[in-house]
Amino acid sequence: MVNKQSQKYRILKHLKKHRRITSMEAFTKFNATRLSGIIYNLREDGFNINTERIVKNGKSFGRYYLIENDTNESLLHQYFLQDWAVING
Numbered sequence: 001m002v003n004k005q006s007q008k009y010r011i012l013k014h015l016k017k018h019r020r021i022t023s024m025e026a027f028t029k030f031n032a033t034r035l036s037g038i039i040y041n042l043r044e045d046g047f048n049i050n051t052e053r054i055v056k057n058g059k060s061f062g063r064y065y066l067i068e069n070d071t072n073e074s075l076l077h078q079y080f081l082q083d084w085a086v087i088n089g
Contacts, residue, residue, distance in 0.1 A: 007026075007030050007031075007032040007038055008038050008041060008042065010029075010030045010032075011026060011030060011032060011035070011038050011039075011042075012042060012047075012076075012079065014029065014030075015042075015049075015064070015066040016066070016076055016080070019065060019066050019068070020063055020064060020065045020066070021035070021063070021064050022035075022054075022061060022062070022063045022064070023035040023036070023061055023062065024061070026038070035062075035064070036062070039051075039064050045075065046071065046075050047066065047071075047072055047075055048066075048067040048069060048071055048072050049064050049065065049066055049067065050064070050065045050067060051063070051064055051065075052064075052065065
């Protein structure tokens with residue numbers, strides 16, 4: 001069953017819509033303090049997510065991108081189809 005309140009679910013939904021996220025966005029929007037851990041779990045689930053290292057004002061952080069490919073589209077479809085089935089019983 002899909003837990004729609006989980007940070008993993010909300011971050012995946014954000015990636016589905018926007019295709020990218022930073023740790024600051026994850027913290028601001030979802031109160032997620034360990035985005036790298038969530039991304040790790042999504043990768044373990046089979047999602048292809050790239051990391052771009054960004055340096056701004058002497059600080060380094062990652063921007064994560066959900067790659068547009070057949071594997072990700074299939075996984076997203078399965079993941080959110082399961083969500084639809086739970087909602088619509």
